[in-house]
Amino acid sequence: MLKRYFPILDWLPGYQKQWLSGDLSAGITVGIMLVPQGMAYAMIAGLPPVFGLYAALVPQIVYALMGTSRQLAVGPVAMDSLLVASGLGALALSGIEEYIAMALFLALFMGGIQLLFGLLKMGFLVNFLSKPVISGFTSAAAIIIGLSQLKHLLGTDIEGSSQIHILLSNAFKTLGDTNLFTLGLGIAAIIVIRTLKKINRKIPGALVAVVLGVLAVYFLELSSSGVRIVGEVPDGLPGLTLPALDTARISELFPIALTLALIAFMEAISVAKAVEEKRGENHVKANQELIALGASNIVGSLFQSYPTTGGFSRTAVNDQAGANTGLASLISSAVVGLTLLFLTPAFYYLPNAVLAAIIMVAVFGLIDLKYPARLWKNRKDEFALLVITFLLTLGLGIKEGILLGVLASLLLLVYRTSKxxxxxxxxxxxxxxxxxxxxxxxxxxxxxxxxxxxxxxxxxxxxxxxxxxxxxxxxxxxxxxxxxxxxxxxxxxxxxxxxxxxxxxxxxxxxxxxxxxxxxxxxxxxxxxxxxxxxxxxxxxxxxxxxxxxxxxxxxxxxxxxxxxxxxxxxxxxxxx
Structure with missing residues (x-):
């Protein structure tokens, strides 16, 4: 019974020595990658950067104990971060303290929904998210996430929005206030990350960009020229605290939590299954994944983590770097923990533009043009569904896009079964x-x-x-x-x-x-x-x-x-x- 809910008890007793080098290499690589990524994704969510490190710490440990995928890298991701920002941004909040409290409670809330769905064996719900809907939604969300970072790339105060026309309009109004030093740092960081990725995907381009950005700001004193920096990052591990929330807010948070729970599960299960198919293995079990992700968010929220799930890019890196078991995730978590304990002062001069560059490179890589091209040639109805989801997400917002996309796919199914x-x-x-x-x-x-x-x-x-x-x-x-x-x-x-x-x-x-x-x-x-x-x-x-x-x-x-x-x-x- 314990092995059913804690798969680590199944693979750990039979752990083989030859797996250790792969797990160690993958764990360190992903851990190093997680530090700048986590801080960047926290910024998308509207949270102080340190909360990205908190979200990269405990959830990984819980998933390593309970998850059925041995390569899935759990932590903060761009799409969920934007969902948090768009969902909480629509509420009337009194200030940053209440915003943080709501984000932490959201992790607890969505984790509870995922855990309940897993215990009720409702993993089949992911089947209602068809590939055209996922592709259209992901591409649109990537564009919105990337453009949401223009304020950090340009060094201006652009009012955020999950609707592209409003976001672009707000950005256009502030173009005259662009800080050229900030823009230069951001473009340079994008070039560095892209170049290193082409040379060797195992090189942590994001970390190199972070180091170069910190050195540039420190030695050239760019902060005095208006370049915005991360500033003081609290050191030490997050303490155990119960997320506090006014119960009157629960009804307002439920739609956000439900959307997050389903989309986060969709992200995790799709990338986990892709890796398992590539390896020719069959470990992933949908219902246990719901339980594991739910438990990760619940326990993580107690240690100041906002909503997390399995990330596309980090899981790919984890797999390529040789991860064989969940030990790689435990090692990644240890790297993040050591950073929180000893290295947070090093990020004081980190420019926000570099974090924006990391986000842009990561999310624009999620835009898929090949799949829509295939649909256009062979399946015009599914191509139309993809385009509808894409446009709805861009025009109406993240939550509205995925929900209306699913509705459109169900209507297409009804039409097909009617004829x-x-x-x-x-x-x-x-x-x-x-x-x-x-x-x-x-x-x-x-x-x-x-x-x-x-x-x-x-x-x-x-x-x-x-x-x-x-x-x-x-x-x-x-x-x-x-x-x-x-x-x-x-x-x-x-x-x-x-x-x-x-x-x-x-x-x-x-x-x-x-x-x-x-x-x-x-x-x-x-x-x-x-x-x-x-x-x-x-x-x-x-x-x-x-x-x-x-x-x-x-x-x-x-x-x-x-x-x-x-x-x-x-x-x-x-x-x-």
């Missing part, structure tokens, strides 16, 4: 196979007395009128010579009560026209519905066949079926009815 594919089948000459007449027009026989239709979807209230209309259209095409209608039901896995009523009426109308209605290839659950609903009395058990060839042959030859053929065609869950 599933329908094929008119013919028999391939000299074979027992029946195929779509449109695809095999020159190879099939299509006797005028037979109409064989395949319906590729469940029959329910949303598509029963479409089914009947399409069938009626084909019946009229056949004309007066039609004697048999065979429904190939191999793809029909469910028939609801509304569709049953429609079929009952359809069969009655066909009988009046002396047309015999037969069902071929119905799977077990569908046959059960035919019997339990009483529809079998209208169709007649003699008109159920195990496959289309059997139905066609027996109806055409007017022959009797063997006992085993009858049993195969009519068997239900409770036996032959």
């Amino acid at each position: 599933p594919h329908i094929a008119i089948l013919g028999r391939i000459r000299d074979t027992p196979h029946f195929r779509n007449l449109d695809r095999f027009a020159t190879d099939t026989d299509n006797p005028e007395e037979f109409l064989i239709l395949r319906f590729d979807g469940q029959l329910f209230f949303g598509n029963k009128d479409y089914f009947r209309a399409q069938l009626q259209k084909q019946i009229e095409k056949k004309g007066e010579g039609l004697e048999y209608v065979i429904l190939n039901a191999e793809a029909v896995n469910y028939i609801d009560s509304t569709a049953v009523f429609m079929l009952r009426s359809l069969v009655a109308d066909l009988k009046k026209e002396n047309i015999r209605f037969a069902v071929a290839g119905a799977i077990g659950p569908t046959r059960d519905i035919l019997y339990t609903s009483g529809l079998i009395e209208d169709i007649g058990p003699e008109n159920l066949f195990s496959n289309t060839n059997e139905a066609f042959t027996h109806l055409r030859m007017r022959s009797e079926r063997s006992e085993i053929e009858t049993r195969i065609a009519t068997q239900t869950a409770t036996g032959l009815v």
